[in-house]
Amino acid sequence: MNTTTLLIRKDDLSATRVRADDDAPLADGQVRVRIDSFALTSNNITYAAFGESMNYWQFFPTGEEGWGSIPVWGFGSVVQSLHPGVAVGERLYGYVPMASSVVLTPERLSAARFTDSAPHRAALPAVYNQYFRSASDPLYGADTEDLQALLRPLFITSWLIDDFFEDNDFFGARPGVALLSSASSKTAYGTAFQMHQRPGIEVIGLTSSANKAFCESLGCYHRVLAYEELDQVAADAPCVYVDFAGNGELRRAIHTRFTQLKYSCSIGGTHVEQLAASGSGKDLPGVRATLFFAPAQIKKRTGEWGGDEFGRRMVEAWRDFIAQVTRPATPWLVAQHHEGPEAVQAAYAQVLSGRGDPRTGHILSLSRALS
Structure with a gap:
């Protein structure tokens, strides 16, 4: 072999x-x-x-x-x-x-x-x-292996991002706005699905003009804006930013525009050509941009809740999410x-x-x- x-x-x-x-x-x-x-x-x-x-x-x-x-x-x-x-x-x-x-x-x-x-x-x-x-x-289903492979690790990250922000009371941005870039990405809309359930948080998806209709069809964003439409959000709105794209130019625009930006973190780097430009975030206006590391939140929550309770909560959230993704009339994926x-x-x-x-x-x- x-x-x-x-x-x-x-x-x-x-x-x-x-x-x-x-x-x-x-x-x-x-x-x-x-x-x-x-x-x-x-x-x-x-x-x-x-x-x-x-x-x-x-x-x-x-x-x-x-x-x-x-x-x-x-x-x-x-x-x-x-x-x-x-x-x-x-x-x-x-x-x-x-x-x-x-x-x-x-x-x-x-x-x-x-x-x-x-x-x-x-x-x-x-x-x-x-x-x-x-x-x-407990998460396995023989008839949904493809969706498990595609979404399971991403959704766990999404669930942890949402939990991290709730754990920190959205860093003082509630009531306020959660801005999610690359809104058509699976990790972003998994995060939006969770955050949409949080009171006092308006979840705004940022995406390309070509993907606006798709993101709107998901129903997990309160609003979807093209990247060039940032001016439709009040500059003094209390907000947090979750960067799923590694787009340095967009990150700078958000840090520059929003005077009440309470927290900014990066999840991914899908725009590979812009990674060098995005840098560490040290030279950005306002709060320092950080990198979200899911294993750290896993360690914190398993320590606080215990492994069994951590698993129970995750399974419950996964089942709710996959039920939405697999709706026969309008599947997300x-x-x-x-x-x-x-x-x-x-x-x-x-x-x-x-x-x-x-x-x-x-x-x-x-x-x-x-x-």
Whole structure:
């Protein structure tokens, strides 16, 4: 057997190539997982854009200087096992490379999950090292695997962003406005879905003119404005800003216009060409722009609530969200499948460019065309 991997040039995210490697024998305690499908979204472009500074390249090292493997979220099946607690055929969900298979070293097994104990991942955030066992996963549904891969990690981030702001009483901006950029992105509208339920907060989505109608159709924004329509929001309105795009020019415009901007944070970097311009935020007017880091809020809340209560709240929110996303008459998202190396490369190029219908979600596979 061999493993096919999509490699990305770290200093030029548009440069890709496909590599095939013979599979090495497993060591005791390891399992080999065939990666059946994985989602590719702007969130994964963020992983690549911050690959060095936030260690995303370290999860799945390629062994080649200058080339990386972008982590993605997907489903797989155990095809070989030298671990007594993990059976061949078991279905798993978790963090995987853009590849046809991955070797894991399970430890801390429970009925619901296990952790990959590979030495190179030991110092990385634990939340990314967990693999959920579908047979006992409360979020799993066999008929919604595509939507889980596309939305689950993004919605958890969305849920945590909303919880972070509520936890801090919106930093004194209530009653007031929450400005969300890149409003057509999945993480943004997941956040809007949550914030829309908060009293005293008007959720305003900022997007391109081309995506206004889509964002309005979602029903989770109180208002949707094109980027050039910022003047429709009062300059002295108490507000917070959540930047999902990494657009330095827009961030500067918001910091300059709004005199009562109480908090500003960045979630992603989908506008790769503007990352350098966005900088650290030190030279912006008003409050300092910060980077939201979801694992920190997970750690805080699991410490306060306990793991079981954290999980219960998250599952309840997820079910409410997915019920809206999958409404038969007006679904928010439709999965589009891409199988095989050439199709995967083409889909990656499209997502990297930021083009495409926001109602389309990309599900990729490098294993199905090989089987």
